[in-house]
Amino acid sequence: xxxxxxxxxxxxxxxxxxxxxxxxxxxxxxxxxxxxxxxxxxxxxxxxxxxxxxxxxxxxxxxxxxxxxxxxxxxxxxxxxxxxxxxxxxxxxxxxxxxxxxxxxxxxxxxxxxxxxxxxxxxxxxxxxxxxxxxxxxxxxxxxxxxxxxxxxxxxxxxxxxxxxxxxxxxxxxxxxxxxxxxxxxxxxxxxxxxxxxxxxxxxxxxxxxxxxxxxxxxxxxxxxxxxxxxxxxxxxxxxxxxxxxxxxxxxxxxxxxx
Amino acid sequence: xxxxxxxxxxxxxxxxxxxxxxxxxxxxxxxxxxxxxxxxxxxxxxxxxxxxxxxxxxxxxxxxxxxxxxxxxxxxxxxxxxxxxxxxxxxxxxxxxxxxxxxxxxxxxxxxxxxxxxxxxxxxxxxxxxxxxxxxxxxxxxxxxxxxxxxxxxxxxxxxxxxxxxxxxxxxxxxxxxxxxxxxxxxxxxxxxxxxxxxxxxxxxxxxxxxxxxxxxxxxxxxxxx
Numbered sequence: 001x002x003x004x005x006x007x008x009x010x011x012x013x014x015x016x017x018x019x020x021x022x023x024x025x026x027x028x029x030x031x032x033x034x035x036x037x038x039x040x041x042x043x044x045x046x047x048x049x050x051x052x053x054x055x056x057x058x059x060x061x062x063x064x065x066x067x068x069x070x071x072x073x074x075x076x077x078x079x080x081x082x083x084x085x086x087x088x089x090x091x092x093x094x095x096x097x098x099x100x101x102x103x104x105x106x107x108x109x110x111x112x113x114x115x116x117x118x119x120x121x122x123x124x125x126x127x128x129x130x131x132x133x134x135x136x137x138x139x140x141x142x143x144x145x146x147x148x149x150x151x152x153x154x155x156x157x158x159x160x161x162x163x164x165x166x167x168x169x170x171x172x173x174x175x176x177x178x179x180x181x182x183x184x185x186x187x188x189x190x191x192x193x194x195x196x197x198x199x200x201x202x203x204x205x206x207x208x209x210x211x212x213x214x215x216x217x218x219x220x221x222x223x224x225x226x227x228x229x230x231x232x233x234x235x236x237x238x239x240x241x242x243x244x245x246x247x248x249x250x251x252x253x254x255x256x257x258x259x
Numbered sequence: 260x261x262x263x264x265x266x267x268x269x270x271x272x273x274x275x276x277x278x279x280x281x282x283x284x285x286x287x288x289x290x291x292x293x294x295x296x297x298x299x300x301x302x303x304x305x306x307x308x309x310x311x312x313x314x315x316x317x318x319x320x321x322x323x324x325x326x327x328x329x330x331x332x333x334x335x336x337x338x339x340x341x342x343x344x345x346x347x348x349x350x351x352x353x354x355x356x357x358x359x360x361x362x363x364x365x366x367x368x369x370x371x372x373x374x375x376x377x378x379x380x381x382x383x384x385x386x387x388x389x390x391x392x393x394x395x396x397x398x399x400x401x402x403x404x405x406x407x408x409x410x411x412x413x414x415x416x417x418x419x420x421x422x423x424x425x426x427x428x429x430x431x432x433x434x435x436x437x438x439x440x441x442x443x444x445x446x447x448x449x450x451x452x453x454x455x456x457x458x459x460x461x462x463x464x465x466x467x468x469x470x471x472x473x474x475x476x477x478x479x480x481x482x483x484x485x
Contacts, residue, residue, distance in 0.1 A: 054383055084391060091389030101384035105402050114398060115388030160384075167388055 003066070005030045005202055006051065006171055011060030013046060020046045021226035024060070028171070028219075031200045035213035037237075038223035039249060044206045047223070048173050051204070052093040053086050064092055065170050091119050094164030098176040100156045102148040108135060108159045109144040112166050120167065134162040138192050154185030161192055165201070172196065174205040210253050214238050222246050262454070265445045269437065276437035279351065283431070284423045287358035288416050294359070295366020300396070302367065303374040313367065320364030325357070325422045332357040333429040354426040358419060365415045372411075373404035406477045413470030417463040424459075434458070 004027035013020045021043035028034050036044040049055040051062060053070045061068050069089045071078050080086075102111050109131045116127035135144050138158040148156050157177060164172060174193065178186045190212050197203060197216045207213050213220055213234065220237040222230040222245075230237060230246050241247045266273060298313050320328065333353040341347050348356065377400055385395035427436035438455045442448045 052387055054386060087386070087389050087391045090386055093387070095383075095387040097380060097384065097387075099378075099380050101378075101380035103381065103384070103399055103403075105406070115390065118394050118398065119389035163388065 002029065004028060004063075005032075005065060006204075007061075007063040009061040009063065011050065011057055011062060013043070013050060013055065013057040019226055021223070024228060026221065026228065026231070028202065028204060030202055032218045033197045033201075033203045033205070033216050034219045034221060035205045035207055035217040035234075036221045036223060037207065037210065037213060037249075038229075041225075042223040043226045044221075044223045045175055048095075048175055048204060048206050051171070051173055052090045052095055054095075056080065064089070087119070091115070091167060092170045093173055094167050094169035094171070095173040095175065096157070096160050096164050096177045098179050100148070100153070100160045100180070102156055102159055102163075104148050107145050107147055108140060108151070108162075111148070111159055112163045115163065115167050130166055131162070134166045135159065137165075137195075138162050139188070152185060153181045154188045157181065157185075157189045158192055161189070161196075165196065170202065172201055172203045174203065174207070176206055176208065178207070178209060208253075210238070210250070222249070224249070262447065262450050266441060266451075266454070269441055269444070272432065272437045272440055273434075275432050276434040279426070279431055280420070280423045280433045280435075283351065283355045283358060283426065283433075284416075284419045286355045287362040287419050287423075290359045291362025291366045291415075291419075292412070294363035295368075296370050298363065298367040299370025299374060302371040304392075317364045317367050320361055321368070325361050326425045326428060328361055329354065329357040329425055329429060332360070350426075350429050350431045354423075354429060354431045358422055358426075361422065362415065362419055365418070366412070369408055369411050369415065370404065373407040374400060376407060377403050406474075409470065409474040409477060413467055413474070416470070417466050420459065420463055420466070 006028040008024050008026045011024045012022045024047065036047065038044045046055055050057045050070075051064070056070070062070060067089070069092075070080060070086065072081050073079070081089075102108075103114070106114065109128065112131035112134060113124070113127045116122045116130060117124055120127075122130070132141075132144060135141060138161055140155060140158055140162070143151060143155060143159075148159065151159065161177075177193070178189050181189060186209070190209065193203070193205070193212075194216055205213065205217070215234075217234050220232065220234050221228055222237060222243075224245050230243050232240075232242070236242065237246065238250065241250060298317070301313055302310055302317075323331075332348075333350065336356075337347040337353060381399055381403070382392075382395055385399050390398070423433055424435040426433045427439070430436075434455060438451050442451050445451075
């Protein structure tokens with residue numbers, strides 16, 4: 001198998017005395033879709049946020065596209081790289097947030113353009129074309145000049161996806177992208193994600209949508225109290241349910257007792 | 260009218276007074292805003308030890324009557340400057356410095372409040388698309404903060420106009436001092452104080468009127484955005 005696009009090597013993260021996760025190792029290959037499931041507080045969102053360095057981590061290495069990100073060794077000591085370097089490394093990833101986090105003072109199109117013109121230094125006309133292309137791809141060709149406040153939650157999240165994808169990141173990170181949406185708006189967002197998967201985007205999804213994870217993932221990771229408690233194909237995780245804890249967790253979804 | 264004739268007789272003083280009041284208030288507002296935005300950023304984003312001196316400065320300035328600040332700058336700060344460097348600021352400069360110190364403290368709090376009310380997710384979203392913090396500040400945070408800052412900023416601006424009337428106490432020829440000169444010469448204190456009172460009232464009402472229109476305009480954007 002080819003070299004992994006993203007690699008965690010014994011990564012640990014803590015807040016003071018509290019260990020969020022410990023000694024995590026995993027690999028994500030190009031065009032793979034990986035879902036991370038687990039109960040709240042299991043560390044899955046924090047894990048995702050370490051990949052684009054929104055969270056610092058204390059030990060281990062995260063290697064993206066052959067490059068160690070966030071830290072380097074100076075005289076044998078582990079040091080965080082400069083903010084400028086971090087900004088560059090972040091641009092290799094795209095993130096979609098639970099709360100959309102669109103910029104409320106900018107139109108949908110401007111939201112998508114900002115990273116293109118300012119991070120990628122793309123000429124405005126070119127950025128505008130690209131923004132239009134991606135907003136159309138998520139079905140918002142007639143909402144490009146609307147402010148986020150004039151859009152529904154599902155539409156806002158689709159703008160957020162367009163904003164992330166337009167940067168052509170190496171990997172897309174979805175942090176519970178549908179958790180803040182009204183149930184009837186979840187489908188339109190999942191459709192967009194499904195299409196991205198079909199087109200071969202590399203993605204990590206932190207999600208509570210078990211059915212969706214089962215359907216789109218190549219690999220599913222079950223996290224429990226800061227550890228990878230189970231990892232495998234959707235079939236292995238959802239049908240064979242290798243551990244007791246996983247059975248318990250999945251049972252809460254089947255009986256509708258999910259958080 | 261004899262009263263306006265009398266004012267006209269002292270027109271040179273009146274013009275000086277008007278210019279002094281206006282220019283000092285304007286300097287205090289502009290410099291205060293610039294300093295306030297920087298200090299407000301520090302109070303919102305800098306590490307605690309860096310925040311401390313600014314926190315103390317802001318709390319002292321907001322706790323002192325403006326007149327005390329004016330006296331401290333004019334008498335105390337000037338004598339310190341004289342001792343150390345052998346020079347002093349004239350009354351006008353001292354007044355401008357004192358009002359700027361006060362105004363900067365107000366603007367600092369105002370900026371801090373506006374910046375802190377912006378959800379952390381905005382910064383994270385900016386980071387996620389690879390922007391550096393200065394870019395995030397200019398393109399994402401400041402435009403949102405400004406919308407919220409305009410109404411209290413207008414309020415502070417009128418505060419500065421009113422505070423400038425204290426400057427006569429250190430001998431700056433401001434509008435109020437000129438009024439006192441006119442009264443000293445022609446009596447009829449009530450009439451002249453009513454006239455000057457009306458002038459300040461109209462000036463501040465105008466500022467608030469245009470301020471409200473301005474904030475309505477940007478608020479329209481804001482409403483659509485929520």
